[in-house]
Amino acid sequence: MKSRLLGGITALVLAIVGTIMLVNYVSHADRRAQASLDPVDVVIIESAVPAGTTAEELKSHVQVRSIPGAAKAADALSSLTGLEGQVTSVTLEPGEQLLASRLVDPSQQILPGTVEVPADMQEVTVLLPPEGVVGGTVRAGDVVGVFVTYTDPAKSDVSATRLLFDKVLVTAVQQAPPSTEQTPDGTSAIPSGSSFVTFARNATDSAKIILSTRSGNIWLTKQTAKTPTSDGTPVTTAGIFQ
Numbered sequence: 001m002k003s004r005l006l007g008g009i010t011a012l013v014l015a016i017v018g019t020i021m022l023v024n025y026v027s028h029a030d031r032r033a034q035a036s037l038d039p040v041d042v043v044i045i046e047s048a049v050p051a052g053t054t055a056e057e058l059k060s061h062v063q064v065r066s067i068p069g070a071a072k073a074a075d076a077l078s079s080l081t082g083l084e085g086q087v088t089s090v091t092l093e094p095g096e097q098l099l100a101s102r103l104v105d106p107s108q109q110i111l112p113g114t115v116e117v118p119a120d121m122q123e124v125t126v127l128l129p130p131e132g133v134v135g136g137t138v139r140a141g142d143v144v145g146v147f148v149t150y151t152d153p154a155k156s157d158v159s160a161t162r163l164l165f166d167k168v169l170v171t172a173v174q175q176a177p178p179s180t181e182q183t184p185d186g187t188s189a190i191p192s193g194s195s196f197v198t199f200a201r202n203a204t205d206s207a208k209i210i211l212s213t214r215s216g217n218i219w220l221t222k223q224t225a226k227t228p229t230s231d232g233t234p235v236t237t238a239g240i241f242q
Contacts (some may be wrong), residue, residue, distance in 0.1 A: 038069045039067065040067065040072050041065070041066055041078040042078060042097050043077045043080065043098040044062060044064070044065045044097060045062055045092045045093060045095065046061055047061045048091065048092070048093060049061045050088075051087075051090050051091050054085075055083035055087070055103065056084070058083075058088065064078070064079065073099060075099050075100040076098065076099055077100055086103040087103065087105075089102055089103065114140050115140050115141045115171050118169070121201055121202055122202070122206060123171055124199055124201060124206040125196050126209060126210075127194050128197055128219075128220065130193070130195070133173070133175075133197055134220060136175060139170065140172050140173055142170045143168060143169055143223050143224070143225070143227075144220045144222055144223055145220065145223050146164045146168050146212075147162065147218070148162060148164045148212040149217045159236065160234040160236045160237075163232050164232075165205060166227075166230060167223060167225075168200075171200050172198040173195055173197055174196040175193060175196070
């Protein structure tokens with residue numbers, strides 16, 4: 001009789017404890033669900049924003065809206081306060097939340113069509129005709145060979161061409177838009193304008209490139225990581241057929 005009574009009491013206690021735990025769990029779940037639905041302010045992009053737009057200019061492209069807390073991105077901004085002097089690092093599309101990671105100091109901005117400059121180098125730009133940039137196909141991020149043709153003033157009838165630098169990183173290319181004319185399959189329109197090509201080099205190499213544009217002609221070849229390194233032996237008009 002006593003064992004039955006103790007068993008009944010134990011079962012009752014367990015039922016009460018289980019009920020309390022269940023009620024407590026449901027209560028906490030409700031609070032968590034309610035917290036995720038609590039509205040928060042988020043800056044939403046209203047119209048397309050090009051890369052490089054300043055925080056001041058950004059004001060006309062955004063609107064602060066209230067959305068459920070669970071829908072807010074981790075680093076979404078709730079206002080533009082304190083962003084003075086920063087610019088957008090990428091193009092922003094309507095409907096997306098403005099993320100803190102999308103805004104950078106202008107010195108850290110990487111423009112479309114460019115690549116990051118290695119920390120120990122600087123940029124130097126040269127103007128080249130279409131044939132000198134592999135028919136206008138050189139793009140930012142490519143590595144190129146920089147060839148220089150030079151005519152000795154004392155021997156005007158003898159020119160020499162040599163590879164000045166191997167594996168030069170191209171950081172930017174500016175050229176006129178390509179022709180829209182129809183061309184046969186497997187071909188492209190002939191480029192009609194010159195290109196500004198920017199390289200990443202150290203100070204001494206930059207000086208050599210600048211001097212080469214003043215005293216000779218530069219011609220680029222497109223290379224790959226597997227392109228063999230040249231010994232830089234010059235080729236003269238007298239040695240073309242040797």
